[in-house]
Amino acid sequence: GESVGLHLPTLSVQEGDNSIINCAYSNSASDYFIWYKQESGKGPQFIIDIRSNMDKRQGQRVTVLLNKTVKHLSLQIAATQPGDSAVYFCAEKADRDDKIIFGKGTRLHILP
């Protein structure tokens, strides 16, 4: 897809501050959304997911917000730590589909 060939945008955040990573999804039929974290040289790891019948879900230090009206998804990380430094991908899926569609990813850089 289009996002594959683009260099990743970078978000720089001071250690201890909250991070907000945004994602616009494309398919209005998508009803399941996931955030992944990918550290250098490793496969993506599941962080948190949300179904379309919800608009907010909280995990440990992370919150996902879903706005279906504008097809927007965000990941909030509280009290950002150096270990949060990674590339974050959003992903969407419709129940009837076999494929997950990944967003372009955002690199989170933590400032000391």
Add this chain to the structure above:
Amino acid sequence: SQTIHQWPATLVQPVGSPLSLECTVEGTSNPNLYWYRQAAGRGLQLLFYSVGIGQISSEVPQNLSASRPQDRQFILSSKKLLLSDSGFYLCAFTPEYNEQFFGPGTRLTVL
């Protein structure tokens, strides 16, 4: 518990040589299986996916092929590698529900 394995972890191959990357899944039955490629600093490109033994869907035309000889085994192959085949190859599976789990990846360098 469900786990996914990929090997080798790294591979350096000359142009024109064959390729075989293997992915196996444990702790689940009849998963959907996926192969992705990721260039350095880029996003994930879906190459192939499989919803069952012998069933392969190709997402992009390319120099690679995939096979699923067993329920929990997914193989990515090439008869002759190109320089452009270099990248980070990720296998993933979706068990009963929607969540997708990724393997550790294989770093392929074609020289």
